Amino acid sequence: MNRKGLLLLLLALVLLLSCLLHIHLTEVSSSSAAQANVLWWEFRFPRLMSALLAGAGLSLSGLLMQNLFRNPMAGPYVLGINSGASLTTALLMLGGFPWMLHTIGLVGSSLLGAFLAAAFMFFVSWRVQQTTGLLLVGLMFASFTGSIESVLQSWASPEQVKQFFLWNMGSLQQLSAAQVPWLLTLFTAAVLWSLLLIRSLNAFVLGQDQAFQLGVRTQRVRLSMLAITALLAGSITAYCGPIAFVGLAIPNLGRQLLRTQDHLLLILFCLLFGALFLLACDILSIYLDSYFSLPINVLTSLIGAPYIAYLVLRRS
């Protein structure tokens, strides 16, 4: 316990230092204090918050999906929850449903897509018992929504296509100052909700039958896990675009480093390290910015994909 606690403490410390570094790096010279103030609240602070909340939130939702499906290769991206959010966003941006933009907006439509995809996967998980089958359905779903997005793109105007393309690459600079409280509220609600599930999550490690024998209301917990994932993945995808591999890689790293299935420790790890990982990616992209500009999705995939491949190779 002490070694694990120490690791988490160290992680918190590194995260704090990285925040300071990020704040330092995004600083630009400004002529007046008022201008500096605007720059901070409108650009630098939302960018910092995007990195922290998206990293932490996606990792947490990955942890929940891996627990629910009892498969370390599960995650919001692989299970098509991002794809659902992506599809509804494409419909909004490319399909030209102006009424949608006015009524529910980008976030609403993204959340709707995430919830629909989560509900779809929940239904499929009743029919398809094998997790490999389930992951394949998720991948097929992602491929399917991708195709629909392509069709929509061929109809849309070049302006719309460009807007969607940029969103699709993922970015930590799209979150506006006014949106920060929204994302923060959704994120906090999701984290608090998952903290209330810790005991059930620990029981779920043994499978749903054994969890039931240990007194868990399995049906309710399953639904809660999917709802939390949809809430996190949906809102983050809306504001930052689809960000790959964070949700898949970070929980695996947590189990590997902490060597535990205690979900209190794993949740804390995912929140801290997820935030740190995306922040570090952003810091890297700031450093590289003078040479070439790298979208955040490219960076997370460059680091995340080889790690996941290594995990798969090690297991077999």
Add this chain to the structure above:
Amino acid sequence: MISFQHTVIGYQRPLISIENLTLEAGKVYALLGLNGSGKSTLLKTLAAQTPPLGGALTLNHYPVAQLAKDGNLRAQQIAFVSSRFDGIEHLSVFEYVALGRIPYLTVFGKVSAEDQQMVSETLKELGLTHLTHKRTKELSDGEKQLVSLARAFVQDTPVLLLDEPSSFLDFLNRENLLLALLKWVSEGQRCVLLSSHDIDLCLEHNLPLLALAGGQIQELLALDKKGVVSVLLKGAAH
């Protein structure tokens, strides 16, 4: 401890009907039956996973419907050991056994010092102390089975159900498992029901036998192996 009254058991359609049967505390009952006779369905019904189709069924005076609804009550009354535990990655034996305390923990799942001591003592009693820090994935089949028994013991319930616990064990571990169960029921108001195909082992330890055949349960008294087999076959022929 477990009482059936005109109980009809089955999944969607009736499979077993039990007129009147009471399993007493302090005993390890063996449930015998051919494949497909309904042993697993019966155990699932007792574990409150599948509701009975009719009649009354109580465990330690609680109706099974109440146990199905109230999670903590259920988990404090009934423990279930399935026939196979495959081990779980990154989960140590100590952590695994401590999961048996879940029904007694707060939502945050914090295991108290008392709980930890209980886990250590149970592991010691089963002669498993040397496995405490081992990963559950690295255990042998026999060790996995004994460790899941430890988890069920730690759950500290009056009723313990085991689904073919000896299938993957060698003769030495079978003996150890049964001795541990007999000792456990002798220590309090507890009742064990295990399903098994190992007639020899059950007879050797003089376990009260319940034969499940042809949709009926029969208590077998003072029979040898030949007698038991003929009851099972005769029931199945109906």
